[in-house]
Amino acid sequence: MSDHTSAGSRGAIDYVAVEESERFRTLRRTQRSFIFPLAAFFLIWYFAYVLLAAFAVDFMAQRVWGDITVGLLLGLGQFVTTFAITMAYVAFANRKIDPLATEIRQELERAEGDA
Template sequence: MTGDPKGQQPHGGAPPAAGVGGPAQVTPEEFRAVQGSAEFAGLRSSFRAFAFPMTAAFLVWYLAYVLLSTYAEGFMSTPVVGNLNLGLLVGLGQFLSTFLITWAYVRHANRSLDPVASRLRAELEGDA
């Protein structure tokens, strides 16, 4: 136990002052102005255009797997090669689709979301 008083920064340090290694102080009005901008609306729209359909598609895919596993045992137990059946392949497809969705989102974010978000942040903090 170090006996540090509550609220003290780790190692006794104080929070950085604005302009000295930390972000500039941004007022709530400035945040609202950025939030109301067309550029922010486009950023939000671009995120939603990717995230919502992809989430819905994956949930349908996952639910289909669960339902097939529960109610279509004959279909899922169809042998493919040796002891490998269709159910195992579809289950492995769940993992593969998770990795593919993650890759696609990172690619989308790097190309479409991050540049706009970085520009908005720089403008808001006065770095631009």
């Protein structure tokens, strides 16, 4: 049991210091700069759809082509938007977030290995 405790303290990393580091703050700022605007956009778009469905029934029931209505197109647009946002985030994360997160993780792993 004492071996486990000494091994745990040997490779101790100051995670609070890592969290307060400039690189970690940059990582969080980069992620938030993408997530918050898109989340706001999507919530506004979603609630607009719900409000239109509740209060603009005649508008949503307008036929566009055959049995296809404005409401159906906007509802399908919700799914398309969800997939588009997901694909955009994955591309953004692969390009901007993951490289920085990998650097931080590798630095921590080296520090733990050196301890």
